[in-house]
Amino acid sequence: MKPIVVLDLEWNGAYSKRIGGYLNEIIEFGAVRLDADLKPVDTFSALVRPQIGKKISDKIADLTSITEEELASGAPFMRVVSRFRHWAGDCLLMTWGTSDILALIENCRYFNADRHIPFLTDYVDAQAYCEAQMQYEAGKQMGLSTAAQRLGIDETAYGHHRALDDSRLTVRCLEAVYTGEESLKPFLQDARQEAFYDRMEFRTVLLCDLDNPLIHESDMAFACPSCGAEADRCEDWQMRNKAFHALFCCPKCQTRFYGRVQFKLKYEGLQVKKKIRPYVPPQEDSAAEGQGKTGGQHTMPDRIGSLQIHQNGEVVYLTAPDWEAQPWLRHAFSTRLGGISTGICATMNLGFGRGDDRETVLENYRRFCEAAGFSIESLCATAQVHRTAVRRVGRADRGAGILYPKPWSGIDSLITNEPGVTLCVYGADCVPLLFADPVHRAIGVAHAGWRGTVAGMALETLDAMHREFQTDAADVRVLIGPSIGPCCFEVDAPVAEAFCAFPDLDDPAIVEPRAGGKYHVDLWEANARLLQKAGVSHITKGNACTKCHPDLLWSHRATGGKRGAACGMLCIREEL
Numbered sequence: 001m002k003p004i005v006v007l008d009l010e011w012n013g014a015y016s017k018r019i020g021g022y023l024n025e026i027i028e029f030g031a032v033r034l035d036a037d038l039k040p041v042d043t044f045s046a047l048v049r050p051q052i053g054k055k056i057s058d059k060i061a062d063l064t065s066i067t068e069e070e071l072a073s074g075a076p077f078m079r080v081v082s083r084f085r086h087w088a089g090d091c092l093l094m095t096w097g098t099s100d101i102l103a104l105i106e107n108c109r110y111f112n113a114d115r116h117i118p119f120l121t122d123y124v125d126a127q128a129y130c131e132a133q134m135q136y137e138a139g140k141q142m143g144l145s146t147a148a149q150r151l152g153i154d155e156t157a158y159g160h161h162r163a164l165d166d167s168r169l170t171v172r173c174l175e176a177v178y179t180g181e182e183s184l185k186p187f188l189q190d191a192r193q194e195a196f197y198d199r200m201e202f203r204t205v206l207l208c209d210l211d212n213p214l215i216h217e218s219d220m221a222f223a224c225p226s227c228g229a230e231a232d233r234c235e236d237w238q239m240r241n242k243a244f245h246a247l248f249c250c251p252k253c254q255t256r257f258y259g260r261v262q263f264k265l266k267y268e269g270l271q272v273k274k275k276i277r278p279y280v281p282p283q284e285d286s287a288a289e290g291q292g293k294t295g296g297q298h299t300m301p302d303r304i305g306s307l308q309i310h311q312n313g314e315v316v317y318l319t320a321p322d323w324e325a326q327p328w329l330r331h332a333f334s335t336r337l338g339g340i341s342t343g344i345c346a347t348m349n350l351g352f353g354r355g356d357d358r359e360t361v362l363e364n365y366r367r368f369c370e371a372a373g374f375s376i377e378s379l380c381a382t383a384q385v386h387r388t389a390v391r392r393v394g395r396a397d398r399g400a401g402i403l404y405p406k407p408w409s410g411i412d413s414l415i416t417n418e419p420g421v422t423l424c425v426y427g428a429d430c431v432p433l434l435f436a437d438p439v440h441r442a443i444g445v446a447h448a449g450w451r452g453t454v455a456g457m458a459l460e461t462l463d464a465m466h467r468e469f470q471t472d473a474a475d476v477r478v479l480i481g482p483s484i485g486p487c488c489f490e491v492d493a494p495v496a497e498a499f500c501a502f503p504d505l506d507d508p509a510i511v512e513p514r515a516g517g518k519y520h521v522d523l524w525e526a527n528a529r530l531l532q533k534a535g536v537s538h539i540t541k542g543n544a545c546t547k548c549h550p551d552l553l554w555s556h557r558a559t560g561g562k563r564g565a566a567c568g569m570l571c572i573r574e575e576l
């Protein structure tokens with residue numbers, strides 16, 4: 001077998017006028033050469049002087065600690081490639097995931113007018129190999145940090161987010177699962193073939209048109225889960241959350257169920273995913289029978305997405321069942337029902353900046369807190385500005401932003417480890433994130449619109465909790481609250497490109513092209529993906545789209561900005 005070289009890269013998203021779009025410009029190479037027993041024998045490290053983006057983004061600077069002054073002393077990309085080719089020789093190249101390979105293809109095409117990577121002949125995806133060896137859950141990707149934690153490897157000994165350190169950590173993970181040369185063969189790819197590059201650059205596409213010739217009638221058929229007979233479809237197909245849904249009825253045993261089917265066009269061909277879920281009969285509009293909750297003249301379901309709907313008096317609020325099972329926490333998300341506001345803010349408006357009378361908003365807070373089990377005196381809020389600043393608060397800050405003016409500005413995340421301090425986060429399409437560390441009894445909330453998401457608001461909150469409370473990402477629970485869903489969040493190309501500038505987010509499951517140069521973005525999955533890469537595995541998606549439910553939830557897009565504000569609240573119970 002050829003010598004193995006494990007490579008890791010760091011890059012900075014840069015906008016190029018030449019290509020009229022973003023490019024992940026490589027700024028650092030780090031590699032380890034291994035012997036036949038996977039023992040390190042040599043290392044390679046080099047900084048690359050940027051030629052497109054002269055300024056490093058704050059996110060990359062924070063992650064890597066690489067400065068612009070250091071990069072100025074680096075060599076141009078193709079010169080570093082030449083040096084690496086000479087050092088690596090004829091080798092079997094391995095990277096953790098294919099993002100580094102895609103970045104290399106992108107940079108080679110830009111700087112050398114040729115997508116072919118000069119030093120690449122044989123390739124193995126180390127991530128795919130480790131996932132298979134560790135029997136990781138199919139269909140999910142395992143980040144390097146997650147792999148290290150599962151293997152009992154102390155990743156702090158290898159630094160963080162520097163190319164050579166990440167290469168060394170990859171080697172350590174490989175050593176822990178390696179079972180010999182034969183085990184690598186199923187993952188070996190011949191990088192001298194054009195098919196390799198075609199496969200690497202192929203973007204998975206979600207098919208949203210049932211008239212597509214690739215979709216066959218049999219793909220839309222479902223068998224009855226009770227008797228196995230072919231079921232009849234009882235309604236038109238509806239597109240929701242990137243999949244088609246319809247009600248089916250079995251002509252043989254009369255069983256009803258919902259069928260869900262999703263079509264993904266991959267390099268290998270069309271992938272069809274089918275799921276069946278039970279049919280739940282519509283509830284009668286009768287409170288006396290206890291079937292459902294009433295708001296106005298309509299009967300509400302017991303759930304929206306995965307969130308439970310509660311009604312206490314006139315106040316309607318939401319919780320996550322798995323978070324309710326945490327006895328040390330109290331949490332809730334407001335709806336637009338149960339307050340005393342009128343006009344465009346009717347009825348439960350919790351925003352002081354929406355043109356509503358202050359005393360009216362305060363009364364709304366009193367009613368919501370009483371219904372959901374919070375003390376209005378314990379609330380702590382801040383002005384959100386779509387940035388990534390985090391502030392630690394405590395009992396001395398109770399009442400801030402509610403009972404008295406906000407003492408700080410430009411803060412989109414609050415954290416605390418003190419019981420009886422209720423953190424507030426606002427939204428009306430933007431994503432509210434709740435964080436809970438059960439080991440160190442610490443919590444946090446964060447406001448992540450699309451700007452906050454791509455800027456790493458979730459990761460900034462996680463880092464702040466680690467810094468202040470020694471929080472370990474592996475212990476953290478995160479709840480993604482009501483916000484605009486991928487079904488409704490349509491954006492133009494510049495916003496889509498801001499997401500695609502990050503390899504972890506450049507995925508049709510997150511950024512889905514639509515007709516007319518538009519895109520649909522999944523903010524829920526984008527935040528989840530970033531958190532998972534950081535080592536968080538306990539993530540609850542509320543799956544409650546604000547725009548899809550304008551009668552229950554405040555939505556900026558659904559109302560054209562003429563709206564009230566919703567609030568998510570989280571506290572550590574004092575009584576424990």
